[in-house]
Amino acid sequence: MITRLTLVNFKAFRRLELPLGPLTLLTGLNSSGKSSVLQALALLRQSFGPDRSTAHADGSFLLNGDLIEMGTARDVLHDDFGPADDLLTSDAPAVGFVVEADESSQFIARYDLEQPDEDVMEADLHVFVPRWLHLPFQYLHADRITPAVTYPRSRQIAIDRGFLGARGEHTVNYLRHNAEQEVPEGPLRHSGATSPQLLDQTVAWMQELCPGVNLQADAIEGTDFVRLSYGFGGTAGINATRRRRPTNVGFGLTYALPIVVACLTATPESLILLENPEAHLHPKGQSRMAALLSAAAATGAQLIVETHSDHVLNGVRIAVKQAVLQPEDTVVHYFQGNGAGTEVVTPRIDKDGMLQQWPEGFFDEWENSLDQLLD
Structure with a gap:
């Protein structure tokens, strides 16, 4: 340190x-x-x-x-x-x-x-x-990713290096690939999550920012891109099965997502x-x-x-x-x-x-x- x-x-x-x-x-x-x-x-x-x-x-x-x-x-x-x-x-x-x-x-x-x-x-x-x-190591600028339809899929950066990108642009691909990685027991593990897996833990912490939200990260077949979508658990009259693009949700959630993932994947020496x-x-x-x-x-x-x-x-x-x-x-x-x-x-x-x-x-x-x- x-x-x-x-x-x-x-x-x-x-x-x-x-x-x-x-x-x-x-x-x-x-x-x-x-x-x-x-x-x-x-x-x-x-x-x-x-x-x-x-x-x-x-x-x-x-x-x-x-x-x-x-x-x-x-x-x-x-x-x-x-x-x-x-x-x-x-x-x-x-x-x-x-x-x-x-x-x-x-x-x-x-x-x-x-x-x-x-x-x-x-x-x-x-x-x-x-x-x-x-x-x-992670470094996230103030100028982070904004809501978009797609995000880059780079194995070398997000998976081999484990880097989210200085703007967090590789966060969605990292989350997609490591969705089942477990957050170790301790202060970071959210007690309200459905499981200790990274995706569920990310959802639980994101719900601290926006109650009822959930997210999904998927590869787009035949392309070098991944897709992020949000759901809202049926609250406020919204159909729980309907997925929404980040561009229709607002800046706050997408801007916060790289921070949440960076913290949840921190190791004792990060x-x-x-x-x-x-x-x-x-x-x-x-x-x-x-x-x-x-x-x-x-x-x-x-x-x-x-x-x-x-x-x-x-x-x-x-x-x-x-x-x-x-x-x-x-x-x-x-x-x-x-x-x-x-x-x-x-x-x-x-x-x-x-x-x-x-x-x-x-x-x-x-x-x-x-x-x-x-x-």
């Missing part, structure tokens, strides 16, 4: 040292640097992980790939870059990361002043590839990066999504989650109070701009789910609005 991440001259940060836990929430204003934390880890996985083509595994930072597309070296170097003397012996511009897990590892790439628009950055040293880069898991969900659904995230972390997986939702925060606080997670298992970072950059404040959650610090601007808009209404 990664316990600390340091960014040097990377995007919004000249230097940032960030402790991480089994469940880490990244909160704060837009464009304050939260996504840069996820992108840093995704960049390392993309550049040095097991899925990079051996033909291009030359020890360089691969800025554009199937996880992230960051542009060019010019785009990732911090505008006011400084010397990275603890990483390099020279003052040459460089981007660097220090990842502390079972052991500390450094990743450094020089910025080539003559080729700032290249989308690879040559590593300064031979990079030792740590164990965490080869463990089960690293899961999530952007805005609450997107398109109503408040109760956001709270239940937090319960799912907490359950995944309680199984031993590590989740790093960017969120703008106070319902997700409160859901995690409830999980701590209910002892699903221990206080030390949760880390909350609040990114706030100070006019000259970004400051990170880290409120602590105690065993009762209470926050020991509540910085100004940290999920306080409800109270601000209420004050104006009562004024």
Whole structure:
């Protein structure tokens, strides 16, 4: 498990040292640097992980790939870059990361002043590839799959690699192939599901977001596509046998599906990066999504989650109070701009789910609005 991440001259940060836990929430204003934390880890996985083509595994930072597309070296170097003397012996511009897990590892790439628009950055040293880069991994962008008639069927990605796709585009095929895989007994297994199998467990958790919903994933014969359909259990006068296309159901369920599957298939050593898991969900659904995230972390997986939702925060606080997670298992970072950059404040959650610090601007808009209404 990664316990600390340091960014040097990377995007919004000249230097940032960030402790991480089994469940880490990244909160704060837009464009304050939260996504840069996820992108840093995704960049390392993309550049040095097991899925990079051996033909291009030359020890360089691969800025554009199937996880992230960051542009060019010019785009990732911090505008006011400084010397990275603890990483390099020279003052040459460089981007660097220090990842502390079972052991500390450094990743450094020089910025080539003559080729700032290249989308690879040559590593300064031979990079030792740590164990965490080869463990089960998922990264789901905020821009996830939208309701569609069909989704891709790729054995190499969804089945051989077990990857849902950065947008979750391979989730339906993964679910189709692994429908009978059992969710291990523990916090993730939903007690209301009809069986411990992945499809039934997925349905049970999806019903936390939309009561009565069920889903079906099928291959379309003679094509390279799969189909997702929803049913609604005969509620609200809808025929239970009638299947509905995602395009006729709305965004929330399809947007949430990759998150649910990623959590349910997490192993005790998984690293899961999530952007805005609450997107398109109503408040109760956001709270239940937090319960799912907490359950995944309680199984031993590590989740790093960017969120703008106070319902997700409160859901995690409830999980701590209910002892699903221990206080030390949760880390909350609040990114706030100070006019000259970004400051990170880290409120602590105690065993009762209470926050020991509540910085100004940290999920306080409800109270601000209420004050104006009562004024």
